[in-house]
Amino acid sequence: MSLTGLRQQVLEANLELVRRGLVLFTFGNVSGISRSEGLVAIKPSGVAYEGMTAVNMVITDLEGRVVEGELRPSSDLPTHLELYNRFPTIGGVAHTHSEFATAWAQAQLAIPCFGTTHADYFHGSVPVTACLAPDEIASNYERNTGIAICRLFDHLNPDDVPAALVAGHGPFCWGSSATGAAHIALILEAVARMAYYTVGISAHAAPISRELHSKHFLRKHGTNAYYGQVSRK
Amino acid sequence: MSLTGLRQQVLEANLELVRRGLVLFTFGNVSGISRSEGLVAIKPSGVAYEGMTAVNMVITDLEGRVVEGELRPSSDLPTHLELYNRFPTIGGVAHTHSEFATAWAQAQLAIPCFGTTHADYFHGSVPVTACLAPDEIASNYERNTGIAICRLFDHLNPDDVPAALVAGHGPFCWGSSATGAAHIALILEAVARMAYYTVGISAHAAPISRELHSKHFLRKHGTNAYYGQVSRK
């Protein structure tokens, strides 16, 4: 994909989150990467969504140096870069302060898999990071946020669980593109909301069985998927 | 009703759930049956609602063989078929992941009848299935989901309680037509939401009396109904 196409897709993914009610004011940021060129396009920092155009997207390299664009990139850029560097299969990252996913992050609890909606998208609970230590906050804070996320995936495939909660902050989501990352952000919010209602109905609600969880995830993903119209074999 | 009419009604019932906010992305599916022809029309699997037309509805027989249509039917088709085979009076089935009904399903609890809104539509609590066993998940999963629902109605008339919750999954609803099934899905979500709020106010909330429950159900249904404009005698 050309840089022009990447900028356009990143813009659209950012605006999709606004249209769907996931972001308030200038909150949130989505980026996308061109792996072949080693360049990332990301939303500028603190700019209103109204009137934002593809040209406003900032292009940086994987060390965060601005390559193209007049504006400063989102202050969360180093978190995105850490994820791109550590997760070689992903093509986009979305960060929001969406209400229910953020509430789970604020409660510092992973989102258990209470049902098949969750299982359709995440092959496991959505994990939450440890709280950052004072020295991780004092310098390189945003990069250390990314490192804290990556630590959760030492023994977990980021393609199987394409999101994590940063304790006391909010969700980061990813996908094969900026579009895919924004889609996961929307699904995660719906899943987080239903999990919130579930624990409100029963404090003792239990996750679904491992068998049901895998059945649903593999119905939609992998070589034997049979959901939808296109064979994935 | 002609197959053309059935397809159109099934399309409309699916779109009604989108308009009323009960489905996100491609979630959910509604079907309708022509009893005289032994044919079912159902939403295709994993297709966007935007731009969907009546021609996209898939026609199958009661064993699930596609008779007409270019697309694959909803992966939940075998659940619908099980309900049609076991409940001879129903003409439509609606399945959603609507938030509050799904939360009760995820909490694995029946929805108690806390008030007359519930009693107007369901002559009893809305039951929840047992969790499926590993072997019920391993093969014929969707059909076994239908069997788990039907087990709840061994001693209960499906016309009196036109919905059930599948544990860890979500609601299935039915009615005399696809339109009627979608209507029940909307009512069930409102009832599930108010039941959620009720237990939030009082963990000890009690169901209404059997007398009040029957009074309201029979005010709207059966030979002595007196709600609305048309005598049902």
Next chain:
Amino acid sequence: MSLTGLRQQVLEANLELVRRGLVLFTFGNVSGISRSEGLVAIKPSGVAYEGMTAVNMVITDLEGRVVEGELRPSSDLPTHLELYNRFPTIGGVAHTHSEFATAWAQAQLAIPCFGTTHADYFHGSVPVTACLAPDEIASNYERNTGIAICRLFDHLNPDDVPAALVAGHGPFCWGSSATGAAHIALILEAVARMAYYTVGISAHAAPISRELHSKHFLRKHGTNAYYGQVSRK
């Protein structure tokens, strides 16, 4: 006010509840009374709000006999009539199944006055009826619902607390006109929602002091009111 004007006002009050999201499908009903003629206008039973016109409003006398109109009146008419007969100062009644007020009714708990929003409109908690006994349900159910409400006002002025919750059912509200009754229904729902959130934050939330409660109610009502533009003296 002429019967034509009354019908129009009752129609508008019913539609206002739809516009503000308080009613789903055919739920809810608002009526108004012409005290000089002893006639009541009320929404017809089970008719869709879309396309409803003033002519569809049913005119009855205070014994519930239809005087004008082609349709059957709301099945809750006898509850409205009981309130008109017992509360001589009121000119309109509104009944809804609005979500939060209904949840309190389903929890069978009065809504405590947790704040000044409540105190601005209700000089006391919003009371809840006792559950109706089997014989009160078996015959004259709707009238007995009205009697159960009126019992709550044996020692309470219905102008000071213009609403009550029917246990296991939902709210009835009133005012000087159909318009006023619908307005109270909207306020009650907002008050019920905030009271729900309040008990969610703190199970030990306490009502505001009697002094603050009276201060706010009397700032808006009575001879020394000083809120708004028009002196009420």
Next chain:
Amino acid sequence: MSLTGLRQQVLEANLELVRRGLVLFTFGNVSGISRSEGLVAIKPSGVAYEGMTAVNMVITDLEGRVVEGELRPSSDLPTHLELYNRFPTIGGVAHTHSEFATAWAQAQLAIPCFGTTHADYFHGSVPVTACLAPDEIASNYERNTGIAICRLFDHLNPDDVPAALVAGHGPFCWGSSATGAAHIALILEAVARMAYYTVGISAHAAPISRELHSKHFLRKHGTNAYYGQVSRK
């Protein structure tokens, strides 16, 4: 800023709260001050937002005497004036009955800082006043409300925590202008909502660390801020 400009800005800030769903009917009021002229513009009392124009804004001096305008000022004016008199850096005040901030006020609990969304705007928890004593309610009630708020800031900078909850009533927010005050009212509601969800997920949710709290506040505010496009040095 001219009085004409001030009136227009105060009108716009009031309407912004309506557009964003923070006010119902005539609830809420925003004011702005011209420090050079010692004059305040505020919404009139109990007037519908529909059709409200800049000319309807009431101009008063800092003792509350009407200087320009045909209508009576908001009954909460003395609270606003107390804040202007005690907080010399602020240029606007916004008062709402927004649902979640009001619920915390009704629960008589400060809003803890559970996450970075809160920390981005408030350098501390959002405090709640003590309940007013009977004699504080009996006379000069609205001014005493302002005094109760100011007492919370004896050892706290109102620029660091630009809002407070009045126990049993609702939030008051402020900023460098009417626009800024309304913006804080919107942020506070989002923060209060997520804090509500957080305690619903975990009754033992803990505030974020002091280090993370300061990191986020200072990322957006003060001499070393690096969020957004404009250097604040």
